[in-house]
Amino acid sequence: MSDSGQSPAPGGRRRWPREKEPDGGGDRRDGGEEPGALMQKTPIILAKPPAERQQAKTGAAPAPPPPGPAPPIVLMKARGGGEEGRGGGGAGAGEGPALAPPREREGPRPTQPVYQLHGRGLPPPGALDPVAGQARLAAPEKMKTSIKLVDEQMNWCDSAIEFLLDQTDVLVVGVLGLQGTGKSTLMSLLAANQPEEDPRAFVFRPQSPEMKERGGSQTCGIDFFITQERVVFLDTQPILSPSILDHLINNDRKLPPEYSLPHTYVEMQSLQIAAFLFTVCHVVLLVQDWFTDLGLYRFLQTAEMVKPTTPSPSHEPSGAAGPEEPSEYYPHLVFVQNRARPEAFSPRRLRQMHGVLERLMAHSHLKYKGALSMLDCGLFPGLPEGFLPTEVNLFLLPPMEAEGEDAPPRAAPGGGPLFPLLPPFRGHSSFGALVARLRGRVLAAARAQLSHTLLTERNWCDWEHWEGLGGGLGVIGGDWRELEATGGN
Structure with missing residues (x-):
């Protein structure tokens, strides 16, 4: 059985x-084995x-x-x-x-x-350093105030390199203007500040009351500030400044050997700064506080004339590069009329200012049209589209001190206020609203290529790159001794 x-x-x-x-x-299939084993x-x-x-x-x-x-x-x-x-x-x-x-x-x-990556020769996840990975992806330190890019002796400073990245999507905005026109205040409002803030907390320090009393300038050289949106703002010392000339004369500062007179040195220094901004900026703001100074436009034409030429991509002489010359780079030039009076916002006066600027800049290669128009911003909704024959990059700003109760309200025929609950009518928008419109149009400017090579933020801050283009602040592609002999004309 x-x-x-x-x-x-x-x-x-x-x-x-x-x-x-x-x-x-194991693999043993012997049926004689005991089930317990x-x-x-x-x-x-x-x-x-x-x-x-x-x-x-x-x-x-x-x-x-x-x-x-x-x-x-x-x-x-x-x-x-x-x-x-x-x-x-x-x-x-x-x-x-x-x-x-x-x-x-x-x-x-x-x-x-995980095993597949390890089998392909890649390091396992445990071998990766998380601190080093976060350091590569982390954004640079946020700037709280401006720093020096070029000092008062026209020497390049390398302190801005630690705030820059190796990426190419950067916008550079510079400013030019005479002394006391509000350049530093405007650049601070475009960069990071609001009109209601304390001016002493602005990223570009404006003129203090003591400096105004002495007739001095607050900014010397070129100041640098970059936002988290990768927009570089360059605030410059006033061009053709009498305070800088007075400082040279009264302090017996030694001039460079190629300059014999102090006023010639101040004019050449201003031309160097202007030509440098025309080389390294996408947008240049020309700030004025009254309309207009003809000597300022002669200065712009001279700075444009001594601007260094953009070399051809082949790095060959112009005769060997071929019959087609490479296109020159020129920035967008925006005329900012600061502290404009209420009558300047009238359509008739606005049309007259556009016509004057068009005739003064007719022979310039700078892009002074097509980038910013007050009609495109919707500030004059009642004007027809073809009201201005040539829309120059002109923007008007009222005095910042005119906000609040400074402007009297309109009175009713009986003597009382016409609309007591509404803000008084000034003939234009408020200062804060106009600055916001200007900021939006400036930051929306095209970020064109500044050089024949694709520049990153760090390459843009490399002095040797601009010096190789002839764009150094010491030699800006022109014969300074010849300009000195002709008086800068």
Whole structure:
């Protein structure tokens, strides 16, 4: 009766799932083995390095992970479908916790792409330095005040390089103007400040009352400030400044050997700054506080004449570059009429100012049209589209001190206020609204290529690059001795 019960067959059926179990022992299929002796199979490991596979065969387990004493997870695949549940039970009965099912563990679980990256020769995630990765992606330190880019001796300063990135999407805005026209205040309002803030907290320090009483200038050289939107603002010392000339004469400062008279040195220094801004800026603001000074336009024509030429991309002489000359780069020039009176906002006066600027700048290569128009800003909604025959980049700003109760309200015929709950009508928008419109149009200017090579922020701040173009502040592509002999005309 040993064969009547077919005991080996049922025993074989009981052992057959153990041989198919994912957590089972070896490959022995001998039916004569005792059921109590559970034989293990070699696990099939997917996407695991050979070193760890050999380690699994020898039985040496790696060090447990930090969260607990649980052994590492082994990715397994069962040979038959539907046996996974029974395989987990068999492993718990015949094995220790070394081959516990992965879904019974807690904590982070490595996935297959981690092993694939490791197999391709890339460093595992644990080998990456998170501090170094964050340092590469972190933005530079936010500036709170301006710093010197060029000092009063026309020497280049490298302190701005730590605030710059290796990216090309940057906008550079510079300013020119006579002394006391409000250049620093305007640049501060365009960069980071509001009109209601304390002027002593502006990023570009305006003239203090003591400096106004002495007739001095607050800014010397060129000041630098960059916003988080990657817009560079350059505030310059006043051009043709009498205070700088007075400082040279009264302090007996030694002039460079190529200059014999102090007023010639001040004029040449102003031309150097203007020509430098025409080379490195996308937008140049010309600030005036009255309309208009003819000597200022002669100064602009001279600075444009001594501006260094943009070399051809082939770095060859102009005769060998071919019949087609490379196009010269010129920035957008915006005329800002600061402290404009209410009658300047009338349509008739606005049309007259546009006509005068068009005739004065008719022979200039600077882009003085098409970038900014007060009609496009919606400040004169009642005017027709063709009211101005030539729309020059002219923007009017009222006095900042005229805000609040300075302007009297309009009176009704009976003597009382006409509309007591409405703000008084001044003939134009408020100073804050006009500055916001100007900021929006300036920041929306096209970020054209300044040189024949694509410049990053750090390359833009590299003095050797501009010096190679002839754009250094010492030699700006012109013969200064010849200009000195002619008086700068």
